[in-house]
Amino acid sequence: MPAPKQILEFVDTNADAFIKRLAEAVAIPSISGEIERRPDVVKMAHWLDAQLKKYGVETKLVPLGKHVMDGTELELPPAVLGKIGKDPKKKTVLIYGHYDVQPASKSDGWNTEPFELHVHPTNGQLIGRGSTDDKGPVLGWLNILQAHQEAQLELPVNLQFCFEGMEESGSEGLEDLIVKEAAPAGYFEGVDCVCISDNYWLNMRTPGLTYGLRGLAYFKLTVKGPARDLHSGSFGRMVHEPMTDLIALMSKLVDSQGNILVPGVQDLVSVCDDKERALYDSLDYSIQDVEDAVGASIALSSDKATVLMGRMREPSLSLHGIEGAFYGPGAKTVIPAKVSGKFSIRLVPPQTPDTVGDLVVKYVEEEFKKLGSKNTLEVENLHGGKPWVADHEHWNYEAAIRATEAVYGKKPDLFREGGSIPVTLVFAESLGKNVVLLPMGRGDDGAHSTNEKLDRSNYIEGTKLLGTYLYEIAAQA
Numbered sequence: 001m002p003a004p005k006q007i008l009e010f011v012d013t014n015a016d017a018f019i020k021r022l023a024e025a026v027a028i029p030s031i032s033g034e035i036e037r038r039p040d041v042v043k044m045a046h047w048l049d050a051q052l053k054k055y056g057v058e059t060k061l062v063p064l065g066k067h068v069m070d071g072t073e074l075e076l077p078p079a080v081l082g083k084i085g086k087d088p089k090k091k092t093v094l095i096y097g098h099y100d101v102q103p104a105s106k107s108d109g110w111n112t113e114p115f116e117l118h119v120h121p122t123n124g125q126l127i128g129r130g131s132t133d134d135k136g137p138v139l140g141w142l143n144i145l146q147a148h149q150e151a152q153l154e155l156p157v158n159l160q161f162c163f164e165g166m167e168e169s170g171s172e173g174l175e176d177l178i179v180k181e182a183a184p185a186g187y188f189e190g191v192d193c194v195c196i197s198d199n200y201w202l203n204m205r206t207p208g209l210t211y212g213l214r215g216l217a218y219f220k221l222t223v224k225g226p227a228r229d230l231h232s233g234s235f236g237r238m239v240h241e242p243m244t245d246l247i248a249l250m251s252k253l254v255d256s257q258g259n260i261l262v263p264g265v266q267d268l269v270s271v272c273d274d275k276e277r278a279l280y281d282s283l284d285y286s287i288q289d290v291e292d293a294v295g296a297s298i299a300l301s302s303d304k305a306t307v308l309m310g311r312m313r314e315p316s317l318s319l320h321g322i323e324g325a326f327y328g329p330g331a332k333t334v335i336p337a338k339v340s341g342k343f344s345i346r347l348v349p350p351q352t353p354d355t356v357g358d359l360v361v362k363y364v365e366e367e368f369k370k371l372g373s374k375n376t377l378e379v380e381n382l383h384g385g386k387p388w389v390a391d392h393e394h395w396n397y398e399a400a401i402r403a404t405e406a407v408y409g410k411k412p413d414l415f416r417e418g419g420s421i422p423v424t425l426v427f428a429e430s431l432g433k434n435v436v437l438l439p440m441g442r443g444d445d446g447a448h449s450t451n452e453k454l455d456r457s458n459y460i461e462g463t464k465l466l467g468t469y470l471y472e473i474a475a476q477a
């Protein structure tokens with residue numbers, strides 16, 4: 001059952017107003033990973049709460065307690081929960097999304113201000129932090145609520161919402177809330193299935209549906225030695241240098257071909273057989289797609305299936321940065337006193353943050369001993385989440401497939417995502433219900449990167465997709 005014509009027409013005629021709303025949301029720099037931006041994350045929670053209320057959703061802001069970030073104790077941003085519709089004859093769909101974003105500043109290389117939505121004059125791209133991850137998709141749900149309210153149409157299903165403000169920083173505090181509210185008589189009682197729109201198509205032309213996510217284990221290695229930064233002329237070759245030790249350690253984690261060098265990590269993963277390989281071969285993807293998305297000819301292999309497996313069914317280790325190191329312009333001759341290297345490992349079943357964490361800590365400590373340095377090393381496991389794989393033959397997926405066909409006129413690619421949404425598995429396990437990931441944006445959107453964008457057509461057709469999905473759920477026997 002496709003969405004009614006009035007709803008689809010409302011979406012088309014109100015496209016500019018929906019873009020204006022996205023501009024409002026992007027203008028709130030709700031960066032969960034920066035201490036000084038925490039008030040903006042909370043402001044974003046209130047903005048979202050007010051929008052939901054406007055469209056008839058009963059909401060509540062749930063405090064999630066406190067946490068410590070970079071040595072500072074902070075109040076966690078609240079979860080925004082909501083409900084609309086209580087008809088026992090209708091299915092109940094739980095929608096999850098996040099209202100926090102990754103850090104961004106113009107000096108990182110953005111062409112425009114990251115927190116001012118820029119509508120590209122010729123190609124219609126909506127450029128700004130959070131446009132695709134995840135404010136655009138979250139607003140897609142608001143657009144559908146508004147369309148029903150203004151067309152005076154009842155929603156085809158009962159809806160529940162769970163929006164969080166810490167997804168980009170490990171979803172702290174949310175797991176406990178979900179487990180509590182998924183229990184009998186909890187807030188999520190009656191949920192039949194879950195839908196998350198927080199990832200991207202595989203390429204730039206074929207819509208997709210996602211049935212798997214990688215997990216994550218995030219680490220920080222801190223090496224310290226001298227009591228203060230030193231003059232390299234006065235002390236070079238007289239003392240053990242923290243940066244030298246840290247670079248030595250970080251160079252032992254992964255090689256230039258992407259192989260993880262931490263013993264035991266790869267051994268946990270099953271070997272791919274021919275049948276599974278054929279799945280990756282069948283996806284609408286090419287080496288050109290990955291190279292277009294990253295803007296350079298740097299794919300690790302010329303074999304499409306190998307490259308896709310690297311993202312979907314293999315773990316990967318990425319080095320993210322070094323805190324405390326000299327990085328500014330000029331040629332400062334300093335020996336930094338304390339440096340912290342940050343890296344993470346994307347996990348696949350049956351790996352967990354704990355099993356991989358133990359292997360990493362043991363290996364890094366052993367390698368540090370081998371350096372014979374008198375500096376000290378601290379290894380921290382910052383946050384993590386388990387990988388998730390769903391049954392994609394479930395009626396929830398059938399509804400999402402039919403909705404995609406109705407809106408885009410073609411079958412979606414079914415694939416596993418390389419990114420992580422730590423609470424997906426928590427929803428699946430604690431509710432015992434199927435979860436579908438229904439992406440709005442494209443493979444070249446640049447989530448987490450500079451010039452993040454959402455194409456206008458993906459925002460508008462994606463809004464129709466979310467609405468149509470609800471009607472397809474309602475049409476399930």
Ligand SMILES: C[C@H](N)C(=O)N[C@@H](Cc1c[nH]cn1)C(=O)O
Nearest residue numbers: 133167168169170198199419420
């Ligand atoms: C796929 C989703 N939109 C996303 O970007 N998830 C993040 C989650 C995360 C965990 N630590 C920091 N961010 C990701 O995959 O990096």
Ligand SMILES: [Zn+2]
Nearest residue numbers: 133168447448
């Ligand atoms: Zn993200």
Ligand SMILES: [Zn+2]
Nearest residue numbers: 098133134198
């Ligand atoms: Zn996201």
